[in-house]
Amino acid sequence: MANAYTNRKLSARYPTDLPAWKKLEKHFGDDMRERQLRDLFLRDKKRAQKLKLQAGDLALDYSKNHLNSTTTKLLAQLAKQADVPAAIEAMFAGDEINKTEGRSVLHVALRAKIADSVAHDTPGITEVWEVLTKMESFVEDVHSGRIKGSTGKRLTDIVNIGIGGSDLGPVMASRALRTYWKEDMRFHSVSNVDGTQLADLTRELDAETTLFVICSKTFTTLETMTNARAARAWVVEQLDEVAVQYHFVAASTNHEAMDEFGIRTDFRFGFWNWVGGRYSLWSAVGLSLALVVGMDVFKAVLSGGRRMDLHFRQAPLGENMPVLLALIGIWYNNFFSAKSQAILPYDNRLDRFPAYLQQLQMESSGKSVRMDGKKVRCDTGMVIWGEAGNNAQHSFYQLLHQGTRLVPVDFLLSESSDLATANCEAQAEALMAGTTDEDIEPHRVHAGNKPSNTIHYENLTPEVLGQLIALYEHKVFAEGVIWGINSFDQWGVELGKKLAAARLP
Numbered sequence: 001m002a003n004a005y006t007n008r009k010l011s012a013r014y015p016t017d018l019p020a021w022k023k024l025e026k027h028f029g030d031d032m033r034e035r036q037l038r039d040l041f042l043r044d045k046k047r048a049q050k051l052k053l054q055a056g057d058l059a060l061d062y063s064k065n066h067l068n069s070t071t072t073k074l075l076a077q078l079a080k081q082a083d084v085p086a087a088i089e090a091m092f093a094g095d096e097i098n099k100t101e102g103r104s105v106l107h108v109a110l111r112a113k114i115a116d117s118v119a120h121d122t123p124g125i126t127e128v129w130e131v132l133t134k135m136e137s138f139v140e141d142v143h144s145g146r147i148k149g150s151t152g153k154r155l156t157d158i159v160n161i162g163i164g165g166s167d168l169g170p171v172m173a174s175r176a177l178r179t180y181w182k183e184d185m186r187f188h189s190v191s192n193v194d195g196t197q198l199a200d201l202t203r204e205l206d207a208e209t210t211l212f213v214i215c216s217k218t219f220t221t222l223e224t225m226t227n228a229r230a231a232r233a234w235v236v237e238q239l240d241e242v243a244v245q246y247h248f249v250a251a252s253t254n255h256e257a258m259d260e261f262g263i264r265t266d267f268r269f270g271f272w273n274w275v276g277g278r279y280s281l282w283s284a285v286g287l288s289l290a291l292v293v294g295m296d297v298f299k300a301v302l303s304g305g306r307r308m309d310l311h312f313r314q315a316p317l318g319e320n321m322p323v324l325l326a327l328i329g330i331w332y333n334n335f336f337s338a339k340s341q342a343i344l345p346y347d348n349r350l351d352r353f354p355a356y357l358q359q360l361q362m363e364s365s366g367k368s369v370r371m372d373g374k375k376v377r378c379d380t381g382m383v384i385w386g387e388a389g390n391n392a393q394h395s396f397y398q399l400l401h402q403g404t405r406l407v408p409v410d411f412l413l414s415e416s417s418d419l420a421t422a423n424c425e426a427q428a429e430a431l432m433a434g435t436t437d438e439d440i441e442p443h444r445v446h447a448g449n450k451p452s453n454t455i456h457y458e459n460l461t462p463e464v465l466g467q468l469i470a471l472y473e474h475k476v477f478a479e480g481v482i483w484g485i486n487s488f489d490q491w492g493v494e495l496g497k498k499l500a501a502a503r504l505p
């Protein structure tokens, strides 16, 4: 069903031509460029209480940003003029908003309830619940020992073989949910192509109790297939050819290739071309995670994602957390000329979250051509980087505090540790306020005026993790709509793959 967003003419306006963009340029030059964050707090004693937003279990404190009420009003106008609300509806309706690949974008359907009516007419949608049910009984059967290895032993070591979205999601989430691992289940992963990860793993694993989950949307990815074949050879060497039937399952959309590899049909978990790789954790790509944490926990992640979806769909632009994060990012990127953004979780369980967001944001927003094929006229995706909490403090915070570059920060703060909370809050304040002592030697000066968001949550539960992931997914979508790019293709990774293939013996 086409709407204002999908009907957009190829001559759609550049964001830089929108009235709100022009007003933001003027507002930046006249009011905000030189404004000190400290002064914004001094002028309005209630600023910290005012610039807060709650969505589900996540509380966003965006008070330490270079913005006032005019800025937020103009940014919301920008989102409106760029048709963000229509784009959100187009996604949930199943319109082919991934125009360069002619596909719908429906990872939101993977966590929806039937009653949410997400794109019910799209082929494959009703199979979502069938695959979930199949995953559920498979996971239960592995846990109970009804499904065993070829020699009759229980399968307790789960090895995810994948790369990119077929690796980063399961790896990040399994680390984030470490407290939820079933007592005797263990998660491992193999992604890189040089063979060392698998070599190290097989030294400590017992083939009889190991289950490999080959995760690949295409089932053709060089790294994944190389590792899958090496793992297969190891299983055959340790056990025998028949064992392949017991020790390999797959999540993929490519049945022919799964046939060829020898994955039996009841050990295949499908998904659909409207699930992008970096958005696929919610699909059968989450199988390795579900095998380790159990299906209840996996479903709780889905329900967290859905909670953020409902917020994204319903909240007005100015109070819409993903949209607000996108707009604040655009404010720094396109007006303050920031080149990168740091993601700093004060929660060690999220140590791979920055890497996960690197793919999500940089593969989605690293584009210089618009949906209509024309060159963009402003910068798009920033470089995303980061590291968990105090480890980061003792590594690169020097540059954040005293370097020459503006690096806006997203802090993620689990309030379950007083020490982590104290450190995170102290860093946000130091970045913002700096020191005002005039007698201090120059190399000790903290100029401050460095912006940050803090996203607080009480504990990293499965629901909270789902909300966090969906928050950034939607943030990336909203910024892409404003820039007029397609956030869901990744043509930029193809040439290197082709050139590498040509060099192979």
Ligand code: F6P
Binding pocket: 163, 164, 165, 166, 215, 216, 217, 218, 219, 220, 221, 224, 277, 278, 363, 490, 493
């Ligand atoms: O090379 C990038 C990419 O296409 C990612 O978008 C994707 O997540 C990854 O490769 C893995 O692809 P597949 O799941 O098909 O193996």
